[in-house]
Amino acid sequence: MSPDFFDRFSRGRTMCHRLPATWKLGLTLAVIVIAVSLPFNLWPIHGCMLCLVFVAHSLARIPVGYLVRRVAWLLPFVFGLAASVALSRPPVPLAPAGGEGLGVRGEQSPTVSPAGNTSRSNASDKSNLRDDHASPPTPLPHGGEGRRWSIAGAIIVRSALAFLAALWLVHVTPFDELLATLRRFGVPVLLVSLMSFLYRYSFVLLDELDKMRTARRARSFGAAGWSSRWKTNGQLVGSLLIRALDRGERVHGAMCARGWNGEARYARVRFDQE
Amino acid sequence: MHIADGLLSPTVCAGAGLLAAGAVGVSLRQLQNSLATRTVPLTGMLAALVFAGQMVNFPLFGANVSGHLLGGVLAAVILGPWAGCLALTVVLIVQCFLFADGGLTSLGANILNMGVVGSLGGYAVYATIRRRVAGSRGVIVAAVIASWISVLAAAALFCLEFALSHPAESFDLTTVCLLMTAYHSVIGISEALITGLVLGVVLAQRPDLIHNPEPGRGVISNLGRAAGAGVIVSLAIAIFVAPFKSENADGLNAVASQTGLEQLAAEPRVFAMADYSLVPPGVDPASGFWQKASVSLAGVVGTLVVFAIAAVLSKLTQSRTSRLEEAHVS
Numbered sequence: 001m002s003p004d005f006f007d008r009f010s011r012g013r014t015m016c017h018r019l020p021a022t023w024k025l026g027l028t029l030a031v032i033v034i035a036v037s038l039p040f041n042l043w044p045i046h047g048c049m050l051c052l053v054f055v056a057h058s059l060a061r062i063p064v065g066y067l068v069r070r071v072a073w074l075l076p077f078v079f080g081l082a083a084s085v086a087l088s089r090p091p092v093p094l095a096p097a098g099g100e101g102l103g104v105r106g107e108q109s110p111t112v113s114p115a116g117n118t119s120r121s122n123a124s125d126k127s128n129l130r131d132d133h134a135s136p137p138t139p140l141p142h143g144g145e146g147r148r149w150s151i152a153g154a155i156i157v158r159s160a161l162a163f164l165a166a167l168w169l170v171h172v173t174p175f176d177e178l179l180a181t182l183r184r185f186g187v188p189v190l191l192v193s194l195m196s197f198l199y200r201y202s203f204v205l206l207d208e209l210d211k212m213r214t215a216r217r218a219r220s221f222g223a224a225g226w227s228s229r230w231k232t233n234g235q236l237v238g239s240l241l242i243r244a245l246d247r248g249e250r251v252h253g254a255m256c257a258r259g260w261n262g263e264a265r266y267a268r269v270r271f272d273q274e
Numbered sequence: 275m276h277i278a279d280g281l282l283s284p285t286v287c288a289g290a291g292l293l294a295a296g297a298v299g300v301s302l303r304q305l306q307n308s309l310a311t312r313t314v315p316l317t318g319m320l321a322a323l324v325f326a327g328q329m330v331n332f333p334l335f336g337a338n339v340s341g342h343l344l345g346g347v348l349a350a351v352i353l354g355p356w357a358g359c360l361a362l363t364v365v366l367i368v369q370c371f372l373f374a375d376g377g378l379t380s381l382g383a384n385i386l387n388m389g390v391v392g393s394l395g396g397y398a399v400y401a402t403i404r405r406r407v408a409g410s411r412g413v414i415v416a417a418v419i420a421s422w423i424s425v426l427a428a429a430a431l432f433c434l435e436f437a438l439s440h441p442a443e444s445f446d447l448t449t450v451c452l453l454m455t456a457y458h459s460v461i462g463i464s465e466a467l468i469t470g471l472v473l474g475v476v477l478a479q480r481p482d483l484i485h486n487p488e489p490g491r492g493v494i495s496n497l498g499r500a501a502g503a504g505v506i507v508s509l510a511i512a513i514f515v516a517p518f519k520s521e522n523a524d525g526l527n528a529v530a531s532q533t534g535l536e537q538l539a540a541e542p543r544v545f546a547m548a549d550y551s552l553v554p555p556g557v558d559p560a561s562g563f564w565q566k567a568s569v570s571l572a573g574v575v576g577t578l579v580v581f582a583i584a585a586v587l588s589k590l591t592q593s594r595t596s597r598l599e600e601a602h603v604s
Contacts, residue, residue, distance in 0.1 A: 033379060080457075084450055084452075085440075154280075155281060161280070162278070162378070191364065194318045194360060197315065198365065200322075202325045230471065231471065234467075237468070240326065241327070241348075241352070242475075242479060244319050248316040252316065
């Protein structure tokens with residue numbers, strides 16, 4: 001496991017890295033909350049925010065290729081959900097009068113937000129339902145293709161924007177600073193000390209996992225079958241679990257030897273040294 | 275599995291966050307009240323283990339798609355429900371802040387779905403089953419079934435949150451349920467299998483590490499456990515029945531779901547991860563009833579598969595542990 005596995009970009013020295021962590025956390029939270037709660041008919045604002053986030057990323061010297069790869073990994077789940085939302089409405093029939101006009105108007109229509117226009121679309125949909133009982137293939141009156149896909153688009157753009165903002169935060173703030181900030185924001189000490197435990201020992205456990213994998217590779221030849229890979233992977237995680245709990249016992253013994261009495265007091269001392 | 279930002283509305287996020295914060299607060303209180311000081315380092319270590327264990331990829335179907343451990347039930351079985359819930363919570367928070375996995379605003383919903391339902395709910399199911407089946411066999415059977423049910427319950431809870439955060443007319447719950455069920459049946463089976471395999475190793479080598487539920491803490495705790503198990507199981511069942519229900523409830527027209535589903539079936543990428551809707555040959559796949567029935571059928575088949583996994587794994591573990599004991603005696 002490479003030593004900078006977690007903090008690959010966050011130990012930099014750019015302008016963004018030097019901002020106080022409290023500001024960065026607040027700024028990111030503000031961007032995400034605005035992005036999620038703003039109705040999507042104000043999409044120029046979303047566009048501007050996307051540009052701003054990109055500028056922030058480039059100020060922090062985070063490579064674009066890396067960002068693209070991360071967003072591509074986010075998309076399957078979000079895309080699947082967005083597509084299922086969009087496709088679950090009836091398509092506009094192929095009648096010459098309907099399809100295209102509605103589609104184009106729907107793209108630019110201001111009433112595209114899924115959350116913003118509840119009451120109006122409720123009313124119009126009620127009438128639509130009655131229509132449907134009379135003649136099933138009638139499409140939705142307002143909307144059609146454009147509306148369906150703009151809901152999907154809203155989901156995708158919002159998620160991508162919020163994701164990029166969160167990515168910026170985690171890549172310009174080292175994790176220990178983030179923990180100190182969380183502590184200042186009122187997260188319970190016990191939770192923060194559990195997090196610092198996780199952060200400290202995940203390196204150790206990942207190293208151990210790597211060693212065990214190397215040992216397995218050294219002892220087995222060629223590609224294994226499906227079932228044996230499941231079995232060996234299960235044994236891998238199982239023995240890692242046993243080793244981890246043993247190590248936990250030893251660490252606990254060492255902590256007790258240094259005067260630990262169950263209160264995570266060390267957290268405060270350590271974090272205030274920042 | 276992680277819910278990204280922008281999928282749920284701010285109110286739903288806030289509500290889920292409050293619920294999750296309450297559950298985590300209760301767990302923290304329980305952990306502080308427990309007399310053993312060692313639970314804190316052990317919980318942190320277990321969280322690190324779940325975190326590292328998620329890096330181990332288990333192959334699914336082919337070489338390209340792989341699943342990994344979620345760990346809710348595993349953590350609860352090893353350290354008890356409260357510590358397990360905290361371990362999962364910490365893992366989710368760290369994943370959010372280190373890798374931006376799962377959104378900041380939907381962090382509460384993620385903790386509720388995976389941490390609270392996965393550990394507390396999964397443990398309720400586990401403990402209820404374990405009291406009926408004795409010995410190491412009970413541990414495996416109960417854990418396998420509980421992890422399958424907890425994954426489905428999390429999926430059902432996500433459908434509920436999604437339905438609450440968007441106006442009903444902008445999407446069709448049936449399709450979302452279909453997608454989530456298809457996806458999570460596979461995830462659930464792999465989770466059940468991984469949990470069973472890992473616990474098999476632990477039982478064979480260090481059975482003392484498994485947390486023993488305190489017997490007879492009174493009627494109230496047993497009742498609470500049974501109630502929790504009931505809620506989780508009914509959530510898991512609901513996701514298979516939801517396609518039928520949603521049509522009757524608010525009359526989302528069958529035409530919509532049919533035509534939508536036809537397009538969905540024509541788009542192979544959406545279902546490439548989980549080609550799981552079982553349509554008998556000779557039946558028109560677009561006919562609405564079969565689409566819905568296939569979800570429930572998938573549920574039945576999935577349940578059977580999980581029971582088979584539980585039976586086989588418990589038998590294997592039993593033979594292995596008895597062999598170990600014989601070796602010790604002789």
